[in-house]
Amino acid sequence: MIEMLSVDFMQRALIAALLVGTVAPMVGIFLVQRRLSLIGDGMGHVALAGVAVGLVTGAAPVLTALVAAVLAAVVIELLRAKGRTNGDVALAVIFYGGIAAGVVIISKSPDGTPANLMKYLFGSILTTQRGDLYVFAGLALVIAVTTWALRPRLFAVANDEEYARAVGLPVLPLNIVLAVLTATTVVVAMRVVGLLLISALMIVPNAASQLIARSFSGGLRWAIALGLVSSVGGVALSYPLNTPSGGTIVLLAVALFVVTAVVTGIAARAGSRRHAVAETHAHEHGVECGHQAVTHGDHVDYLHDGHLHAAHEGHYDEHGVHHDHEAPDTASSPDGSEPASAASRSTTGPTP
Template identity: 50%
Template structure:
């Protein structure tokens, strides 16, 4: 393939492959906790970090990482105290994030405003080798933490009371999940962009659960959908000369439509089967 002969495309493909794996694995927990929009907010907060980086001349990826991490902790602390206050605080922090991001970037002047677009919707040509190291390390950390704590996060999302009677620290796990979501947003900001990175967490899971019956299989199918969308979307954006974020997300939505179309007749058949015999008969052995 000719596009692999470009160094920048190689780097972009690696970055896309990383987000394609990590994002759905976090997304499946966010959907389970009904926090599908949390990733969006984390993206806005990370944008503020990018703006600050432009202003002070720091590296955008680590700065965005710190901003999103701090935002995640603040949101969780407020939410742990009050659910209604948490909802409002979430909104305030998100607006503050995006306003701050654009404000700081504009103050920085120069080419920053043009660069901002690349962070909002992703870019093929700007993944530097040093970025790749950061993204790889962050992705490994997210996957490692999930491998260790994923089961406890699952139980917490199932029922916080039950989780506590298994000795699970639910506020800690909730905090952990939000921080992981913030880190994932940063992994995706170069390729998918901060405005759309949440979609690559959520849409593959929405697609997968059309076809699956278990949590684990939903996560696995979600990763497959995420990976196809991220890598193929990047290739498409190369040939069409468009930002990669929209093409990646559009592709994942198309895959969602395909999965839903496959699932519809299956579900109808299942409902017919379930409706006909006595509902309890199958439960007896």
């Protein structure tokens, strides 16, 4: 580890991974909400054409890719908003047109081979220069600040466009902003994980976070944490393993998703076994049921044939035999009806 941190190109690689691992999930969470998980791939294809233009003309590939991706993002949103074609068709056109244009344009470069595109297609983080790092850091800062400032509005539009429009939110401008943020994120990440793999880093950490979190803000925090672990951890692993950093990052993200899915699945099944459902009754327990009421924590159980039963979501949970719990507040009345002190309690309180 110390040897890795002492190498200049690994220092730059880890900083670039830190930037991408932070901003990619921040934008991706809104794409997951809108069910546009593959739009990152579409933007990547268009960015490839921009890279090819930069290589042929001698301009900075990062800037030409950014211009191409942003223009495509705006066009897609305008086409979708006008209703002249649906989002899937527009995205498909961008997919194929972008990658085809990239291959054709790069053939006109002095080298005359598409091989120059490989480091952009699959990432080449170890070739990141200090100047690239400055550009990536500036773009990442813009993405993070914009996303954080607009997150309530972006969430509202992603969750329900019609409602957002009804309450007066500028839906089309917000959708265009999200599309531009997506395009910019793709360009920032193209040297880290590659244009063909960036969508995974935007989507997979968010897919894993949805299995853990119980709110949007919690999901965003978990997604960023998982994105950082995937990106920085993938770069760190690629050094001793001598593997491509982009593929290693994505495989680590997928592995984290699988582990999260397995652990949360086991936890859910274990939680479902924490309470046993009592046998079916012909009646409902309550004030007039004739069974003794027993205080149990923050709710009331009813003593039925030596067992304690509590109402829970349309059925009765088995809470053990009577001697395992605290004694009832009062004895039943001589006629078998529930005493007043217990009758005054709720019969549908939460179970522990």
